[in-house]
Amino acid sequence: MTTETTEAPVELTRREAMLAKLESLHEEQAKAVEAGGKYIERHRQRGKLTAHERIELLVDEGSAFLELMPLAGWGSDFAVGASMITGIGVVSGVECMIVANDPTVKGGALNPWSLKKSMRASDIAEQNHLPTINLTESGGADLPTQKEIFIPGGRGFRNITRASARKQPTVSVVFGNSTAGGAYVPGMSDYVIMVKEGAKVFLAGPPLVKMATGEETDDESLGGAEMHSRISGLSDYLAADEHDAIRQARRVVARLNWRKKGDPPAPTYAEPDLDADELLDLIPTDLKEPFDPREAILRIVDGTSPGPGGNEVPFDEFKPLYGSALCVGWARLHGREIGILANARGVLMSEEAQKAAQFIQLANQKDTPLLFLHNTTGYMVGKEYEQNGIIKHGAMMINAVSNSQVPHLTVIMGASYGAGNYGMNGRAYDPRFLFTWPSAKSSVMGPAQLAGVLEIVARESAEKKGEVFDAEGFKGIKEMVEAQIEEQSLPYVLSGMVYDDGVIDPRDTRTVLGICLSVIDNQPIEGAMNFGVFRL
Template identity: 45%
Template sequence: MAIAESEAFKHNRATHLELIGDFRALEAKVLAASARAGPKFAKRGQLLPRDRVALLLDRDAPFLELSTLAGIGMHDDDGVENVYGGGVIAGIGFVSGVRAMVFASDAGIKGGAAHPMGIKKQLRVQDIAIENKLPYIQLVESAGANLNLQAEMFVEGGRTFANLSRMSALGLPTITVVHGSSTAGGAYQVGLSDYVIMIRGRSKVFLAGPPLLKAATGEIARDEDLGGAELHTRMTGVGDYLAESDADGLRQAREVLAKLRWDRCLPAPAKPGPRYDSEELLGIVSPDYRKPYDVHEVIARIVDDSDFTAFKAEYGPQTVCGHARIEGRELGIIGNNGPIDAQGATKAAQFIQLCCQSRTPLLFLQNTTGFMVGVEAETSGIVKHGSKLIQAVTNASVPKVTIQIGASFGAGAYAMCGRAFGPRFIFSWPNNRLSVMGGEQAAKVLTIVAEDGAAARGVEPDHAGLAAMSEKLIAQYEREGEALFATARLWDDGIIDPRDTRRVVVFCLDTCTEGDAREPARNNFGIARL
């Protein structure tokens, strides 16, 4: 008799199917509990949490959901009708071809409030991400901790913050999409993330929401003013990307991970050239550094498909940072649309650290008249923040390539990885000007100093002499600031045709990558001719 025909076989199979049916039915109740919030989410123009997860993941790629029945029969999960799965969704799947850990607040269940077993589930998936070196993506929308159960989660919950800090230090990128409120401890989940995407009109991040704020201090504030998406992407820098909807936020999360230099388990994307002709660079960029142009126009003519993912676009907008590819090679780009202010300096320093974490080479498109000056700049901490940017540039652990495409003046030339700051390669466009400041500014400074000195001595300044001095100094700065003057002294590695920028950058990046991967056989003596 065939084994499958025995009574024992049939009994075992039937029992197993019954057990499987039981736990699948409980899993279905978790889904149903969340789905009941569907009309409310639809009215707000939001996606349900599981729909968010599905939209984040690669279509038709495998997804291993973890701990689907965490907390069953515990606390307010009765294990019969009210089954919540810990109030969170977690699993390992593929996002833009990268195997990643995905963790999502199930805001369809009790507003995504944190529960003790949900915290334990979060800790477990963080441990898995750390042990298996997985990027960590959070989809956050939570009403905060269940205050009735705080004694069972408060102390241990602190480890979720510690784990986010450890993941970042270990080089595992953490990406957070804030779909709604993220209050108190949830705010730190956002603040401790490497990349933060916020939804206009929906994301709310604050240590104390309006009710708690009123109870604690008596202050009355609107939630949007207290911690809205526009506040955090424009003013505080807590948010890095501003999305228009849940779907747009998830698209941006996929794009961020796609642009990181991470191990890919699926084929790399195609390598299209820029959508715009490099010939146009000659017309877009003025040879006169005093006439501004938008560095985005330069980027669009050198990167693949003219596709650039800006980082903190609304924060310190005169300093442009973001991810792109050139001939399929991921790189971070830092460019200038004016002087570097305190926000721009902090943004660029943070971006450099992120690129070092993801092992992404840096391309500096240098066109700046320097750091912002003035009372407002000084009170905003420009010295402190500018110094941190210079430290980040100096100590960046990834290959750095600099193209000087306009003005390279003052400490701005340092902060944008000038010759003294160790770029692997540095080239100039023929229109570039390099000096401590512009000639007109230098002449004005010396004139003011001379006039003040004369006034202190009680004499009339020699205006004619000062005018002649200014004219001579301007001519000197004009001559000494020219690209030919700089390249003659090896302050760069050569002058290039702007239309060749893409080709030169690709060649430099390949040279750097090959060099970093190469392991020559060292010896203690050097080969002597004997």
């Protein structure tokens, strides 16, 4: 009797690997939702809604809430999520930045990662001209880390007032504590709603007032919602309870007279020609193995739709025979025109860099947003490439990326190493939004390459000193360094440090990018008129 065995198809192996990564991702995201532990039930027993429940009631029924930076603080001493929820939701038909303290995690106290997360949320709101809704219940700064929070934290108050000057209002809904520096959040907001017998807004609580001035007082007379609604005037609306506060917040937003200033998308468009579920089959388990990004593009962008104004082809590739390691072209996504740059093979050479620079200029010429899809090991090295001008050509591409004024979106699908991360519009180049897939890796170079470079340097150093290089002894160091770099390049680490706006399921890419493009349309798109000097 013989047993017949067949090797699993490549696609099945890739799918299983991606599904395992997604299962791990869901587990990490669940840690943020459950970060309050036993305090969640205690919070509910007090008749309070959780931060997630408040958001769910605030956004329009049936609409999506795009949570941003849910893994902030991952790998640190603080809870995953950094005691705060941030994201974009539609409230009374208006896209808003929503920032909610999670009072079940250390009373919603702000730590260094929540500060970084809130500053990023503020930047997104400014760049995309979004109103902001603060769902406030926080004990203020995490005092043991105050030295990391106090000075930079002042920018938060500045940002609220500058947003108001740009006619970009902030609505604060105060459910509980908003003390000390946190009192200035409602104090500087355009609209303030306070929950009766819940909100407490004061610069110093009763114990500190007694210690500082000797005055005896209580929470309500010092900073309660009724006092601020009837006497100080800090509160604009007094809510009977949390549900009423959320209802009033929706009413405030409905009366903002908010209008998008960008061009509307095409009224109709086709869904992708290929199945988005097959994105799970795309990414190799070994990122050194290339894959065709067109397979991803055709599962993300609008499909073929013949007729006037339709897509004759989903992806209209530009310069397809030149610099073929970089695939660039035009497409539509949810009816919006975009330009796409995607790494077809990991390395970027002079041809790819020059092609990218030209394409970026063209996108700016016709005011079209750009989408960067990463899978790059960086720019090519070696004598031949240096002599052919790889530095100046790479600089040309980075120049174009740096000075481009159209909105940029970035998705890191696979590798994103070295200066390739910069040329492909990594975090340092201020994309409007940046997301990673669970398969992503990003660092100065691949772990094996970095460890190998250290070995070469150590070997040359020993030879210069006339010593014998201990290759066997260095093997342990090399393995340790390689493991360390591998760990530091993983998406959870980068997401925990707020170097992306979230790790997403590849199948959700089209929806996530569609929300981002809709948000970008809050104001007109105007491409750059000038670029820096290109070294030709």
